[in-house]
Amino acid sequence: MSTLAASAGSLASVTSAASATSTGEAIQFWILGTVAVVGALCTILMKKAVHSALSLAGTMIVLAVFYLANGAYFLGVVQIIVYTGAIMMLFLFVVMLVGVTAADSLKETLKGQRWLAALCGVGFGVLLIAGIGNASLNSFTGLGQANAGGNVEGLAALLFTKYVFAFEITGALLITASVGAMLLTHRERTERAMTQREMAEERVRKGTQLPPLPAPGVYARHNAVDIAGLLPDGTASELTVNKTLKARGQIRDVSNEAIADLKALERRSAERLGRDEEEVNS
């Protein structure tokens, strides 16, 4: 892919002030541009957050290709490594933490919000595109000269001379951000942790559940932690599943299934035995 982009870039850098790019780049733009827009639309329309994240990752990869095509080789690579590789994975990590299977309702709760959003979005997009169209950018310079000494070297020269202060400040920003994230997610223990003995004594004192909690799952048919164990009468016991799973609504209830299975078993045996009975009776 990078070779393709590089060829496109070298084509673009042939002339110093051109008015059009190569046909190859045009074809690439129209195909990948469609993919990018579809990915973006999927990002905002998918019910599950994980699907949104994947669509966004796709869009970002397409954008990386466009960066390469525009002569920003360093940025194209960084886009793939940092954005698609690191940031999107961080997103996925948080999505997993919050609950990967939970699907959002796309039903709008705020009155008029969707209409206003659509109005503003359409107005904004139309105005922006009209503005760009008005700008009459018919010719472009191309990066042939700027990238003559190599794109990375050119960027480095700028970064460590003209933008050196901004660069240093971004370093401070990153440190601050990481410290901030630590502070936000870190919880200080304000009291001594209970020892195992104390916990046992506490449990005895409360007297609600002395023995260990019953195990989840219905043996012989299911053994997953998200399936409540069945009581002798076939109903599900809430004690057997983790409270967090219950809060997320991720418990699978198989009690009806089990009862239905039992009924089916009884019927089948009854059919077989019934014939026998009939035979006996007859």
Add this chain to the structure above:
Amino acid sequence: MNPVYYLYLASLLFTIGAAGVLIRRNAIVVFMCVELMLNACNLAFVTFSRLHGNLDGQIIAFFTMVVAAAEVVVGLAIIVSVFRSRHSASVDDASLMKL
């Protein structure tokens, strides 16, 4: 084809991202939409860099990426701590600014 088309694409992606911010309730998805908007801007910067024939646009895009990384770290940390305390990642649930 003129590179201006990249700008049209960037506008379109930005608008889609903004619309996503407005209509989605899940904070994580909203955040993703913000990232989409940032990426659209980056594409515009890179395109400008090519149009003008200097690398400053790429430098700006580079800085945007750094800032976005920092923003994601803090933003996701906030989302996680909000989820921890409210058991919800919906931006509408955090409406304490209302009287």
Add this chain to the structure above:
Amino acid sequence: MENLIALLIAAPLLGAAVLLCGGRRLDRVGHWLGTLLAAVSFVVGVVLFSDMLGKSGDGRTLHQHLFSWIPVEGFQADIAFQLDQLSMTFVLLITGVGTLIHIYSIGYMEHDERRRRFFGYLNLFLAAMLLLVLADNYLLLYMGWEGVGLASYLLIGFWQHKPSAATAAKKAFLVNRVGDMGLSIAIMLMFTTFGTFAFGPVLGSTGDATEGKLTAIGLMLLLAACGKSAQVPLQSWLGDAMEGPTPVSALIHAATMVTAGVYLITRSGAIFNAAPDAQLVVVVVGAVTLLFGAIVGCAKDDIKKALAGSTMSQIGYMILAAGLGPIGYVFAIMHLVTHGFFKAGLFLGAGSVMHGMNDEVDMRKYGGLRKYMPVTFVTFGLGYLAIIGFPGLSGFFSKDKIIEAAFAKGGTEGWILGAVTLLGAAITAFYMTRVMLLTFFGEKRWQPDEKGNAPHPHESPRSMTIPMILLAVGSVFAGGFFSIGDRFVHWLEPVTGYHHGEAPVSAATVTGATMVVLVLGVALAWLMYGRKPVPVTAPRGSLLTRAARRDLLQDDFNHVVLVRGGEHLTRSLVYVDHTLVDGVVNGTAASFGGLSGRLRKLQNGYARTYAVSMFGGTAVLIAATLLMRAV
């Protein structure tokens, strides 16, 4: 010599400070101290007077600049005094009569446990009154003006345990407020017109100001004079002021303070001379008050209130004379001085009678007192003869001159004024004879009161009779002393100016006419009160008598016009305030409240709603940018 001027004021001021701050340990010597300091002031006044007599002409005016009070660029207020012949006259009158009344009060207030405080107030009054007449600018005069007002208020309400005294003090204070407002406005006008308020520059440059401004200043000064001197329409407080102790009535409400208005008009003569319209109003006020007071005096059975009506009437004479301009100023002041003697004497006599009659003030319960109080009878009688203008006594000379000057005004005005002053003289003779007859002649009419205490009329102690005798001497001889060789005219002429007015009738004719009306007044009074016994309870009387008993309905007028009018004005203002002002304010508040209530719905707390508005705003910004580029 001029350094002594401040001592004139300082002595009584020191007395007031010591007596009012000294506490009970001064109770035994306080009255002596107060009297001594008043006497010191009088002695200083006499020394200054003899010094002044030794000089001639313009050299007689002394100035003392004590210190700069408010030295601001363009606004110089100095504590500075000016002692000229006019001030000198007042100084001698104030300190002389004041000292006599201090002595009188020692006896009169003997049984009052707050005597020390009384003397403190009297000294305060002396200091303020001297400041008033010695000031060399209007601002300092205003300070003295307010000071005498304060002293008057304190002394009228001296027996504050009596609700009537407290109310009278309040009334005097409030009515005086109206007049004082006039004085302060006049001073402000002077400052804007002349840029200063010192006597010399203001009175010397009246030619620079327009007549309209001078008229305004004059009318405001007249308002001030009306308030202080109890002239119509601000006359209502003087009758009630008789609630104060009798020495107060004699000193403040007969001899000195109430004449401050005359002093003010005479002092500001240059302004009035240049504003004929204001002068005309002064004359009208004087003439109206002259008759008003005389009529009220005829109907009152309370001896002090009858004398108060008389005071009002006599000051009316003075104001009228002062309003006549240079032909009258001198006679106004001359009548003021002689009136100071005889009216103070009459009041002291009345006080002496009350002292002997258990503080009874109703003349219908006196009668035949001449046998019981011979000294009081003689001194009171001399004062009586002086006030009605008996030939040879003080009142004869001073009042006669005013009547002459009124005729000399010339034209129809002169005839009207002359007639009014003659009529006033007749009524004066009538009501004073009535007082005299009711008090000292006829059958004794007093009876035991409810507790069975019959009054035992007796002569007053010497501390009271001696001042009465001295004042009687003044009442008899002052007028003649002043008039022989026009001494008083020559004395005051350098200050007030003098212009001899030619009356359309000869002086002898005027004197003759005065004698005729005098005899008529006395005869009528004798017919009504001397020939037949006087009933103890007053008969119902004619409509005029009943109106006069109610002070010619002055309080009813004030109540209906000012109090009711004020109430209605206030009520309508409150209504306007409630409906219009509050309506606008509350309406604004309500509309903002309603608007806010609706706008509040925009703030629903959802971040996404805010994001929509931000996004919409960005779209608008882009639209604006494009539009500006297109334009």
